[in-house]
Amino acid sequence: MTAELTGRKDQHQEPPRTDDLSPLPYRLALPMRKVARPYFFRKYDLTVHHEERFPPTGPLLMTPNHLSLLDAPLLGAVAPRMLHQLGKIEVFGGPQGAFLRRIGQIPVDRGTYDVLAVRKCIRALRDGRVLNIYPEGHRGAGDFRRIRVGVAYLAMVTGAPILPVALMGTRPPGGGLSSYPAPGSRIDVVYGEPFSVDRVPFPRRHSDVQAVADHIGDVLRAHVKAAVEATGHPLPGRPDQKDPDD
Known part of the structure; x- marks a missing residue:
């Protein structure tokens, strides 16, 4: 997620409403x-x-680092529970887009404040599902150097x-990416220990959201560093060029 949650206003003026939305589909993804x-x-x-660290029930924000195009299908297959994943709106066109929506994936327009x-x-x-979100916002070195x-x-809401x-x-x-x-x-896929941040009612000031993001970033960076040390499997490094499709 990028521009849709960058906090362009100093505070969020209204609580997020979701009772008018249908639950996301998921049954087709199970087989x-x-x-x-x-x-x-x-x-x-x-x-x-x-894998025992993966909560068996309840809502969950899954926050992997992002290295390649393989990440989403791999995690979607091996995670203990079915994932709803965010994807850039550009890949949701035509039959492919219809299929992705039917298996519960969420298109996001990264160039605007995508309220939907x-x-x-x-x-x-709120429905107790697992949402997979890449905090880095795009593919890269996978070191959580900068998170959005x-x-x-989402954690605060x-x-x-x-x-x-x-x-x-x-x-x-x-x-390349x-x-x-x-x-x-x-x-290697290494799950960390789940943690929580305080739930904050609206209005949520952008400075407060940024402070929580900084804390989450510290936890994620520590986890990926510990995972590399424990497995002896290094990250691939920062690519020479940014992928034009990323």
Whole structure:
């Protein structure tokens, strides 16, 4: 999430309303996950660490680092619960977009204040679902060097716990942001300890949201650093160029 939650006003003047939205669909995604999970374990040398830390029920903000195009389908397949994921609106056109919506994914216009996307995210969390959001906002080095305020805003509105996730190996070292690891490559998915921030009623001042985002960033950076040290699997490094499609 980018411009939709950047806090252009000093405070949010109205509480987010979601009772007029339909619940996000998810049933079509369930059989797909049963097929996709073993596929990824066969294709890659994939290890999932600390799956017991993943809350089995209730709302959850899942916050992985973002390395490559592989991240979303991989996590969607191997996470213990079905995920609703945000995706840039550009990939939601035509039959592909219709399919993504049917499996409960949320398009977001990153160039504007996308109120509908925000409300759909809040509705998913209020319904006790898992929302996967990339705090970095785009693919990159995956070190959480800079995170955006969207995850803080959603946590403050809903009170949903935050689950740190460290991905290593979904982009090969030296590879571009659109590159995929070769079959058999090592991939590690490391879940952290869930944590929460205080739920804050409206109006929420942007400075307060930013302070919470800074705290979340500290936790996420510490988690990815600890995951790299524990697994001995380094991040791929900062790519030479930004992907024009990112």
